[in-house]
Amino acid sequence: MNNNNSENHCRILHKKNQYEVLGNIEKDTTTGWMTALIRVKDPDGKFFLPQSVTRSRLIQRGIGVLTFLYDYDAGLQDDDLKIIKNNILSMFLKPSDIVEQAEKSSEREVVERLKEYIQIRNNEGTVVDKEITISPDVFIKDEIGYIKTTVFENFISENKDMGWKRLEVLKMLKREGLLITDKDKVYQKKMKHNGRGKDYYAVKLSEEAENE
Numbered sequence: 001m002n003n004n005n006s007e008n009h010c011r012i013l014h015k016k017n018q019y020e021v022l023g024n025i026e027k028d029t030t031t032g033w034m035t036a037l038i039r040v041k042d043p044d045g046k047f048f049l050p051q052s053v054t055r056s057r058l059i060q061r062g063i064g065v066l067t068f069l070y071d072y073d074a075g076l077q078d079d080d081l082k083i084i085k086n087n088i089l090s091m092f093l094k095p096s097d098i099v100e101q102a103e104k105s106s107e108r109e110v111v112e113r114l115k116e117y118i119q120i121r122n123n124e125g126t127v128v129d130k131e132i133t134i135s136p137d138v139f140i141k142d143e144i145g146y147i148k149t150t151v152f153e154n155f156i157s158e159n160k161d162m163g164w165k166r167l168e169v170l171k172m173l174k175r176e177g178l179l180i181t182d183k184d185k186v187y188q189k190k191m192k193h194n195g196r197g198k199d200y201y202a203v204k205l206s207e208e209a210e211n212e
Helices: 004-008 055-071 078-092 107-120 149-158 166-175
Strands: 011-016 019-028 034-041 051-053 098-101 127-129 132-134 138-141 144-148 189-193 196-204
Touching: 011 078, 019 078, 034 055, 034 078, 051 055, 055 078, 107 138, 107 144, 107 149, 107 166, 107 196, 144 149, 149 166, 149 196, 166 196
Parallel strands: 019 098
Antiparallel strands: 011 019, 019 034, 034 051, 127 132, 138 144, 144 196, 189 196
């Protein structure tokens, strides 16, 4: 979710095979636009990134907008999606299920922007001095993107329109299992280049890396 308030308003829409489909309604205080954020919780308690669904699309396309739920191992069928659809529509009608917030990008958009930022800037800041490579600001290794902690603020500054602060992004990445850290660190991972250790944020870039 985008903030703790929305997490607290999260509602169970359906359960099957120890999986839970949860959702809540967020209302942009600037535009008045309402969106349902739907996410899945697996039997191990892991939350997957939410998908946004609007009331108009749900009415026009029915369960067609919920077919992404088939990608999970919950064994959901059309009848399950119909139940979920009806529960989402009922949420739009209940003010208690609506969380008002300032305009803010979804978690999925933040993650995609960060991945793109890392991929575009791969090996940026690399300096070769007498054939010795000095730690790059950003690099990719084994489907994991590394961005120096001192450089991460640049990503936040260049994407102010997302409405996210640095610590909010880090907390979200860690909560979603996308951040690899050292055992004694909350968010950082130290990487060495030619014996020189630097602090990075290590972000999983692929599903393969995410499943490791």
